Amino acid sequence: MVHIQDAVVGDIEPTELELALINTKPMQRLRQIKQLSLGNLVYPGANHTRFEHSLGTMQITREVMQSSLKETDEELEIAGLLHDIGHCAFSHYSDDLLMKYLKTNHEKIGEGIIQKGEISDVLGKSGASVKKVISYFRGNGKGTIITGSLGSDRLDYLSRDAHYTGVAYGIIDYSIIRSRLAWYKGNPAVYKSGINGAESILIARYSMFASVYNHHVNRIARGIYEKAVIAAIDSGKMNKSELLIHDDYSIIARLQQIKESRELISRIVERRLFKRAYNEGVNGLLDLDAVKDAIEKTGIGENDYVMEVIKFKGATDDVDVLNKDGEYVGKLTELSALVRTLVSMDTKQKLLVACDASNTEKVRAAVEKAVS
Numbered sequence: 542m543v544h545i546q547d548a549v550v551g552d553i554e555p556t557e558l559e560l561a562l563i564n565t566k567p568m569q570r571l572r573q574i575k576q577l578s579l580g581n582l583v584y585p586g587a588n589h590t591r592f593e594h595s596l597g598t599m600q601i602t603r604e605v606m607q608s609s610l611k612e613t614d615e616e617l618e619i620a621g622l623l624h625d626i627g628h629c630a631f632s633h634y635s636d637d638l639l640m641k642y643l644k645t646n647h648e649k650i651g652e653g654i655i656q657k658g659e660i661s662d663v664l665g666k667s668g669a670s671v672k673k674v675i676s677y678f679r680g681n682g683k684g685t686i687i688t689g690s691l692g693s694d695r696l697d698y699l700s701r702d703a704h705y706t707g708v709a710y711g712i713i714d715y716s717i718i719r720s721r722l723a724w725y726k727g728n729p730a731v732y733k734s735g736i737n738g739a740e741s742i743l744i745a746r747y748s749m750f751a752s753v754y755n756h757h758v759n760r761i762a763r764g765i766y767e768k769a770v771i772a773a774i775d776s777g778k779m780n781k782s783e784l785l786i787h788d789d790y791s792i793i794a795r796l797q798q799i800k801e802s803r804e805l806i807s808r809i810v811e812r813r814l815f816k817r818a819y820n821e822g823v824n825g826l827l828d829l830d831a832v833k834d835a836i837e838k839t840g841i842g843e844n845d846y847v848m849e850v851i852k853f854k855g856a857t858d859d860v861d862v863l864n865k866d867g868e869y870v871g872k873l874t875e876l877s878a879l880v881r882t883l884v885s886m887d888t889k890q891k892l893l894v895a896c897d898a899s900n901t902e903k904v905r906a907a908v909e910k911a912v913s
Contacts, residue, residue, distance in 0.1 A: 553596055567659060570788060571626070578634045580759055584708070588705070598698075604719055608719050609686075615669065616674050617684070621693055623654075630784070630792040691730075710753075714741065721735020725861045739860050757820055765805055765814065768847065773796055779802075832892070836904055845897060851891040859880075
């Protein structure tokens with residue numbers, strides 16, 4: 542039996558089939574894709590990868606299954622292992638680019654990788670059901686154990702991201718939460734004695750969005766990266782299909798080869814990022830085209846600034862709560878004032894605009910006028 546020692550979830554014992562899948566090229570590729578994209582520009586320790594997170598999600602899926610349903614389901618564990626198999630370079634930094642140029646997302650790409658090629662071959666030889674894995678991958682049936690509000694994906698990434706960034710906000714007591722999880726009407730639920738644990742997950746997620754995922758440096762780096770890729774593709778020197786093949790390292794090398802993207806990607810490599818010109822909360826609907834026009838009327842080119850609308854997503858996630866006899870008590874939002882507070886914050890958003898330090902004052906003035 543092979544043992545994998547993980548810094549977050551501890552000892553992992555993959556089955557023979559799981560080990561075969563771990564050793565496929567699509568899984569090994571995830572070693573070259575960072576979990577937090579360019580988060581290491583803010584938190585130097587944030588160099589963990591989608592590969593580690595995938596192993597952790599598989600392990601937590603197994604443990605949650607055993608604690609809440611008292612059973613095992615290898616196809617569900619495999620779905621946990623493969624849930625991020627479709628991620629492209631710099632993880633979520635590629636999301637908008639994939640939609641813009643290829644009209645797809647990492648979930649659809651992941652399904653294709655599972656259904657055809659090396660992973661499908663490994664599953665087929667083992668007798669495992671590719672159809673069942675795909676169903677779980679989509680979050681159907683027991684797949685919510687991976688994808689839900691209390692899912693293994695979230696339990697792992699919050700703990701893992703907190704561990705490697707050194708940010709205490711994302712730390713959750715997984716051992717306590719696991720013992721309080723239940724199953725109700727086809728979805729993970731929580732016993733009333735586990736309300737505090739469920740609260741801690743949602744609060745940790747909110748805090749991690751505020752302090753890590755939406756940190757202004759992280760969002761500025763994302764904006765610069767997107768502009769570098771757009772410049773390369775729109776110049777005709779990089780094919781849009783290359784988005785599907787590159788990892789974090791090869792995409793940087795590729796963008797450095799192209800004149801139109803070289804300066805932008807060098808800003809990331811050398812950490813010469815744009816500086817904040819505007820970073821304020823905004824209410825109501827934003828006319829981003831008007832803000833863009835106002836900035837560019839000052840003489841700033843479209844590749845000389847980034848504009849990001851920052852929102853917290855997922856505050857409306859809810860969880861069923863049961864009593865000790867497994868009877869429905871209510872929704873977490875009904876029973877927790879803390880979660881209701883998070884829900885009330887779901888509409889808040891900020892507008893971040895950044896540019897070269899020499900232009901921050903005139904850009905700020907232009908943005909203030911446009912949003913007033």
